[in-house]
Amino acid sequence: MIGRANPRTWSGVWRTAAMAVLVLMVSVSAGALDAGGRLRVQGDWEQDEDPQGRMTLNAWARLYPQLQGDATAELLIEGVAIFQFDDFAAADLEYFTARVAVPGLLGDNSVFRARGGRYQLRDRIGLIVDHRVDGIGFGVDYPTASIRIAGGYTGLLLKQNASIVMSAGDITDQFDEFTTTAPPRWIGQLEVDFPELFARQTVVLGGIVQHDRRSTNEDTVDTQYGYLGLSGRLAGGLYYQTGGVFGGVQRKDDALGIDSSGSMVAASHRFVLFMESLASSVFTLRGLYASGSDGDFEPYTPITSVSTIPLAPVPVSDLLLGSAEYTFRPFHRSESDIARNIGLTAYGAAIFTADPTADDAYRGTEAGGRIALRPFSDIGGSIKVGAFIPDEGDVTVRGRVEFSTSF
Amino acid sequence: MSRRIGMVLMVVLVAVSATVYGQSAERMDAILASDPLSFGDAAYLAVISAGLMDPDGEASDALAIIATRIAEREHRDRYNNRDADSPVTLGEFSYLMMITHDISGGFWYRQVPGPRYAYREFAHRRLVQGQSFPLQQISGERAMRITGRVLAMREARS
Numbered sequence: 001m002i003g004r005a006n007p008r009t010w011s012g013v014w015r016t017a018a019m020a021v022l023v024l025m026v027s028v029s030a031g032a033l034d035a036g037g038r039l040r041v042q043g044d045w046e047q048d049e050d051p052q053g054r055m056t057l058n059a060w061a062r063l064y065p066q067l068q069g070d071a072t073a074e075l076l077i078e079g080v081a082i083f084q085f086d087d088f089a090a091a092d093l094e095y096f097t098a099r100v101a102v103p104g105l106l107g108d109n110s111v112f113r114a115r116g117g118r119y120q121l122r123d124r125i126g127l128i129v130d131h132r133v134d135g136i137g138f139g140v141d142y143p144t145a146s147i148r149i150a151g152g153y154t155g156l157l158l159k160q161n162a163s164i165v166m167s168a169g170d171i172t173d174q175f176d177e178f179t180t181t182a183p184p185r186w187i188g189q190l191e192v193d194f195p196e197l198f199a200r201q202t203v204v205l206g207g208i209v210q211h212d213r214r215s216t217n218e219d220t221v222d223t224q225y226g227y228l229g230l231s232g233r234l235a236g237g238l239y240y241q242t243g244g245v246f247g248g249v250q251r252k253d254d255a256l257g258i259d260s261s262g263s264m265v266a267a268s269h270r271f272v273l274f275m276e277s278l279a280s281s282v283f284t285l286r287g288l289y290a291s292g293s294d295g296d297f298e299p300y301t302p303i304t305s306v307s308t309i310p311l312a313p314v315p316v317s318d319l320l321l322g323s324a325e326y327t328f329r330p331f332h333r334s335e336s337d338i339a340r341n342i343g344l345t346a347y348g349a350a351i352f353t354a355d356p357t358a359d360d361a362y363r364g365t366e367a368g369g370r371i372a373l374r375p376f377s378d379i380g381g382s383i384k385v386g387a388f389i390p391d392e393g394d395v396t397v398r399g400r401v402e403f404s405t406s407f
Numbered sequence: 408m409s410r411r412i413g414m415v416l417m418v419v420l421v422a423v424s425a426t427v428y429g430q431s432a433e434r435m436d437a438i439l440a441s442d443p444l445s446f447g448d449a450a451y452l453a454v455i456s457a458g459l460m461d462p463d464g465e466a467s468d469a470l471a472i473i474a475t476r477i478a479e480r481e482h483r484d485r486y487n488n489r490d491a492d493s494p495v496t497l498g499e500f501s502y503l504m505m506i507t508h509d510i511s512g513g514f515w516y517r518q519v520p521g522p523r524y525a526y527r528e529f530a531h532r533r534l535v536q537g538q539s540f541p542l543q544q545i546s547g548e549r550a551m552r553i554t555g556r557v558l559a560m561r562e563a564r565s
Contacts, residue, residue: 032540072538377532378514378524378527378531
């Protein structure tokens with residue numbers, strides 16, 4: 001986190017750290033402290049490639065300063081150590097988040113919320129950003145609506161602990177040994193949430209602006225997103241979640257004479273059917289569209305990668321995806337905790353380019369399965385195996401083993 | 408007190424009362440009104456709600472039952488010299504409830520049984536809600552709510 005920080009930034013960091021130590025001492029003396037850790041190990045295997053392993057160890061402390069009245073506060077300090085086997089080891093500050101909630105500050109039935117430091121910034125429809133930033137956010141909750149405004153900077157994170165890849169410059173920096181920090185981008189968000197607005201359906205409206213802080217002598221990408229989301233229950237155990245994004249993108253590189261701008265769109269829809277009586281079954285159907293470069297639109301460019309299919313790396317850009325997944329717990333009536341929490345999953349996903357009528361639009365299908373184990377509340381693991389069957393070329397088999405525990 | 412909180416409290420009280428049917432209303436009123444809840448009253452509530460003692464018993468009887476169950480499980484005897492009148496913590500109350508209601512814990516609870524991992528288990532099962540931490544002192548009203556959730560969980564699993 002040293003690379004791009006200036007002296008003023010460090011002055012702020014030291015002041016914040018001093019405040020944190022003070023709050024820590026007061027909280028410890030009052031017993032208002034909790035602490036723990038998490039260990040996660042992941043191994044990835046791909047046919048004809050060397051296996052890869054990654055271990056992350058998180059240690060956290062939560063402090064609860066005493067406030068007057070019904071107001072509550074929390075300070076979360078969390079560090080992470082990352083070991084990518086045969087590659088790198090890194091340690092970073094995962095979270096340093098102060099939160100305050102004050103009921104009744106902005107009227108009866110209101111809860112004012114503020115947060116600052118290093119925290120997670122995400123959009124509610126899951127198509128744009130889900131990443132840690134250094135910044136602040138404010139919000140107010142009413143029974144019928146919630147409003148949030150938040151902003152932050154990504155350039156103080158270690159690049160090994162970040163997942164923002166929007167431009168060729170971002171990719172270059174990943175492999176540049178002199179670049180230690182994540183892509184320097186400002187992100188601002190305004191989101192309004194109407195919980196159960198009608199017939200128990202929730203509506204989300206929002207906008208996000210992302211500004212690349214690199215010099216225009218480098219490859220820069222600025223983006224803006226407006227989004228709308230709907231979610232709720234349709235009948236019985238059938239739920240849905242849908243979201244759409246319309247945005248703008250500007251790409252500049254003075255050295256290469258690039259100065260382009262355009263629009264981009266993305267949409268996602270998901271049906272989820274819960275059937276507890278049928279071995280705790282969960283059926284999921286999903287459709288995902290992300291614009292490509294077809295004259296009307298630019299390729300969709302999210303700030304962070306969006307989950308597509310379990311194993312093959314498929315970026316959300318110039319993409320039309322349809323997937324189905326079925327999960328059930330075959331021993332859900334067992335007396336044994338270990339057996340009862342075994343989950344089996346089968347899935348399949350077909351992938352096309354954004355224009356399915358174009359020649360060579362079909363890119364391939366991934367099909368596979370997963371076994372998930374959670375013998376105890378604080379230990380879990382899973383094994384995934386899948387095969388990607390491309391339109392042309394050979395089938396690629398991939399696998400992933402995950403284990404995690406919290407303590 | 409809002410109507411919603413009052414209704415929740417009534418539901419919890421009915422649930423708890425169904426278990427502790429024979430006890431005096433005054434005793435329950437005192438526990439409900441206490442803030443913070445004492446360790447002795449917490450032990451009484453845990454033991455009575457599990458049906459391990461006659462409701463007319465005393466806190467000292469409840470503590471003796473808990474000491475026996477801790478010894479049976481070969482857990483560390485951490486409450487030998489515990490002042491029954493001092494405030495109970497959320498972690499301790501979670502542990503007392505796990506001991507008396509035979510709630511199984513996670514892997515780390517089985518390695519190091521005690522208030523810390525008992526609280527984690529209760530948080531995982533959403534028996535503890537809202538801002539909370541193991542060393543937090545709790546009121547009698549909050550203890551009643553937690554007890555109500557434990558009884559509801561047991562009812563759902565039986």
